[in-house]
Amino acid sequence: MSPAERGQQVTLEERQPFIEIKNVTKKFGDFVAVDDLSLDIYQSELFCLLGGSGSGKSTLLRMLAGFENPTHGQIVIDGVDMTDIPPWKRSINMMFQSYALFPHLTVESNIAFGLKREGVAAREIKARVQDMIDLVQLNKFAKRKPAQLSGGQRQRVALARALIKRPKVLLLDEPLGALDKKLREETQFELINIQESLGVTFVVVTHDQEEAMTLASRMAVMHEGEIQQLGLPHEVYEFPTNRFVAEFIGSVNMFEGHVVEDEPDYVMIASKEAGSHLYVSHGISCSPNQNVSVAIRPEKILMSHNKPEHDYNCCPGVVEDIAYMGNMSVFKIRLDSGKTVRITRFNRERSEDEYFTWHDKVFLTWGPTSCVVLTS
Numbered sequence: 001m002s003p004a005e006r007g008q009q010v011t012l013e014e015r016q017p018f019i020e021i022k023n024v025t026k027k028f029g030d031f032v033a034v035d036d037l038s039l040d041i042y043q044s045e046l047f048c049l050l051g052g053s054g055s056g057k058s059t060l061l062r063m064l065a066g067f068e069n070p071t072h073g074q075i076v077i078d079g080v081d082m083t084d085i086p087p088w089k090r091s092i093n094m095m096f097q098s099y100a101l102f103p104h105l106t107v108e109s110n111i112a113f114g115l116k117r118e119g120v121a122a123r124e125i126k127a128r129v130q131d132m133i134d135l136v137q138l139n140k141f142a143k144r145k146p147a148q149l150s151g152g153q154r155q156r157v158a159l160a161r162a163l164i165k166r167p168k169v170l171l172l173d174e175p176l177g178a179l180d181k182k183l184r185e186e187t188q189f190e191l192i193n194i195q196e197s198l199g200v201t202f203v204v205v206t207h208d209q210e211e212a213m214t215l216a217s218r219m220a221v222m223h224e225g226e227i228q229q230l231g232l233p234h235e236v237y238e239f240p241t242n243r244f245v246a247e248f249i250g251s252v253n254m255f256e257g258h259v260v261e262d263e264p265d266y267v268m269i270a271s272k273e274a275g276s277h278l279y280v281s282h283g284i285s286c287s288p289n290q291n292v293s294v295a296i297r298p299e300k301i302l303m304s305h306n307k308p309e310h311d312y313n314c315c316p317g318v319v320e321d322i323a324y325m326g327n328m329s330v331f332k333i334r335l336d337s338g339k340t341v342r343i344t345r346f347n348r349e350r351s352e353d354e355y356f357t358w359h360d361k362v363f364l365t366w367g368p369t370s371c372v373v374l375t376s
Contacts, residue, residue, distance in 0.1 A: 017040030017041060017042055018041060018042055018043035018045075018077070018078060018168075018169075018201055019039075019040070019041035019064070019075075019076070019077050019169065019201070019203070020040055020074075020075070020076040020077075021037060021038060021039040021040075021041075021060070021064075021073070021075055022038055022073055022074040022075070022076070023036050023037070023038055023072065023073040023074070024036070024037050024038070024060070024063065024070045024072070024073030024074070024075065025037070025070065025071050025072040025073055026056075026059050026060075026063060026068060026070055026071050026225075027071045032225050033056045033059040033225055034056040034059050034060055034063070034070075034225045035056070035224070035225035035226050036072075036073070036226075037056075037060065037073075037225065037226060037227060039220060039227065039230070041201065041203060042201075043199075043201055044199045044200070044201055045201055045202070045217045045218060046191075046192065046195050046202040046204065046215055046216060046217045047201070047202065047203050047204070047216065047217065047218055047219070047220075048203075048204045048205075048206060048211075048212040048215055048216035048218075048219040048220070049061065049203065049204070049205045049206075049219075049220055049222055050206055050207070050209065050212040050219055050220065050221050050222065050249075051207065051221060051222035051223060052207055052223070052248070053207070054224075055222040055223050055224065055225070056222055056224070056225040056226075057205045057222045058173060058205055060205075060222075061094075061171050061173055061203065061205045063075060064077075064082075064092065064169070064171055064203065065087055065090070065092055065094045065171055066082065066085065066086055066087035066090050066092070067087060069083075077090070077091075077092070077168065077169060078091070078168055091167050091168040091169070092167050092168065092169045092170075092171060093162040093163070093165055093167040093169075093170055093171070094162070094170075094171040094172075094173065095158050095159060095162040095170065095171070095172045095173070095175055096158075096173055097173050097174040097175065097177050099146075099154050099155060099157070099158035100158070101146040101154060101157055101158060101161075102146075103145060103146050103147060104145070105145065105146075106142065106143050106144060106145055107133070107138055107141055107142050107143070107144055107145075107146075107149070107157050108129055108133070108142045108143070110146070110157055110161055111129050111132050111133065111157065111160045111161045111164055112125050112129045112164070113161065114161065114164060114165050115128065115129075115164060115165065118165075128164055129164065132160035132161075132163060132164050133160065135160065135163075135194060135197070135198075136156035136157070136159060136160045136190075136194070137156070138153060138156055138157065138160070141153055150183075151179050151180070151183060152179060152183045152186070152187055155175065155176070155179065155187060156187075156190070159175075159191070159194065163194075163198065163200065167200065168200070168201065169200070169201045169202075169203060170200050170201070170202050170203070171203050171205075172202060172203070172204045172205065173205050174205060174206055174207070175191070175204060175206075176188065176191075176206075176208075176211060177206075177208075184211070185214075188211060188214045188215055189214075191215065192214075192215060204216070209248070209249050209250060212233070213233045213237065213249075216233050217232075218230070218231065218232055218233075219231070219232075219233055219236060221236060221244075221245050221248060221249065223244055223248070228241070228242060228244055228245050228248075229241045229242070229245045236249055237249055237250060237297075238372075239372060240295065240372060240374070241374075241376075242374060242376045243293055243295075243374050243376065246293075246295040246372065246374060250297065251297065251298050251342060251344075252295050252296065252297055252298075253295070253296050253297075253298065253301070253341050253342060254293050254294070254295055255269075255271045255273050255274045255278060255293070255294040255296075255339075256271060256273055256291070256292075256293055256294075257269040257270050257271030257272070257273070257274070257278060257291070257292060257293075257294060258270055258289050258290060258291050258292065259284075259286055259288065259289060259290050259292060260277070260289070262283060262284065262286060262288070263283060264283045265281065265282065265283060266279065266280065266281050266282065266283065266368070267279075267280045267282070267283055267284050267373060268280075268312070269292060269294055269373070271294065272337060273335070273337050273339045274294075274315050274335070274337070274339075275315055275316060275335055275336050275337050276311060276312060276313065276314050276315055277311065277312045277313075278294050278312065278313055278371065279312040279313055279368050280294070280368055280369075280371055280372075280373055281368035281369050282369075284373050284375065285375070286375055290375065292373050292374060292375055293373070293374045294371050294372070294373055294374070295371060295372045295373075295374055296366055296370055296371040296372075297370075298330070298342045298343045298344040299343075299344045299346075300366050300367075300370040300371070301341070301343040301364050301365070301366050301370075302364070302365050302366060303331065303333070303343055303345065303356065303362050303363070303364055304354065304362065304363050304365070305354065305356075305360065305361070305362060305363070306363065307363050308363060308365050313365055313366050313367070313368065313371075314363055314364070314365050315333075315335050315336075315341065315363070315364040315365075316335065316336050316361070316362075316363055316364075317333040317334055317335040317336060317341065317361075317362060317363075317364060318333065318334050318359060318360065318361055318362070319331055319332075319333060319356055319357065319358055319359060319360045319362060320332045320333060320334040320340065320358075321358070322356070322357070322358065324347075326347070327346065327347060328344050328345060328346045328347055329344070329345050329347060330342065330343070330344050331343050331344075331345065331356065333362060333364060335364075341364060343364065
């Protein structure tokens with residue numbers, strides 16, 4: 001099941017939010033880390049808070065955990081107001097980026113640590129530890145200590161230790177940040193499978209856009225303590241609501257211009273940067289002649305040596321730089337206006353019918369549904 005399908009299924013099935021963040025503000029002196037933020041998270045979601053440093057995402061996570069108290073506002077989890085409930089009494093666990101494993105304990109003992117402190121019977125501890133070891137596929141490593149494990153294996157031990165107490169909510173702070181790229185990509189799918197098999201509500205904080213897009217059933221993009229956009233991953237990527245989201249998520253080209261025609265079913269924008277009129281097959285809410293930005297993703301732009309028949313959405317330019325990346329090639333095109341545009345072409349065949357090299361004169365085109373008009 002895709003993240004989008006998981007997100008749609010959760011929001012349709014659940015009538016009441018499981019986590020309610022109501023007008024929460026957090027100040028540190030005069031600095032506002034989280035600014036009057038409201039957010040509902042549903043049971044069994046894998047929800048991602050995505051943002052750069054200082055966006056407020058980790059502060060929000062710490063307030064959910066009870067490590068910080070809101071300056072104003074209210075947090076409700078499973079119908080219970082968390083205001084006066086300390087961290088150790090919340091049915092929440094947190095997995096830190098550093099994993100914080102005990103170096104002198106084995107995998108089994110690390111996972112069992114929380115249950116032993118609570119005085120759970122030895123027989124039950126043994127059974128639950130084994131269940132967790134089976135879940136994270138660490139049977140061969142149960143007697144090893146953290147120093148004898150790979151980064152991915154240590155990550156799974158930390159996850160098992162966090163889940164063994166059967167929390168209602170698991171908070172994950174940059175859970176894959178310490179892993180290399182290939183292992184991070186593999187572990188993302190393991191994390192999704194574990195979350196789906198247990199049905200625990202996961203709230204993940206990350207600065208990595210690809211990680212959020214892969215993991216999330218829904219996601220919130222944060223900036224300066226506020227949510228800039230909330231939605232399914234493909235909605236956030238394909239239909240950003242403002243310039244910040246468009247530029248923060250993935251790579252994007254921006255053309256500045258002003259509206260010259262605004263009809264219910266299309267809008268035409270004059271752009272000196274593009275060197276052409278930009279045609280978008282839907283109307284927008286704006287004033288006559290309003291200045292706007294037109295965002296288009298690099299993979300949605302087509303490149304050709306031949307000039308198309310239509311004059312709109314057509315930018316002449318010259319190939320300035322090429323980067324071969326195996327599965328795709330990235331081209332930087334300098335337009336006649338002087339603006340540089342980035343496009344990507346997937347290398348589906350070993351040899352292309354149309355070959356492009358440095359200094360080639362080219363024409364860039366795209367369809368009327370491929371771009372988004374931004375008024376903020």
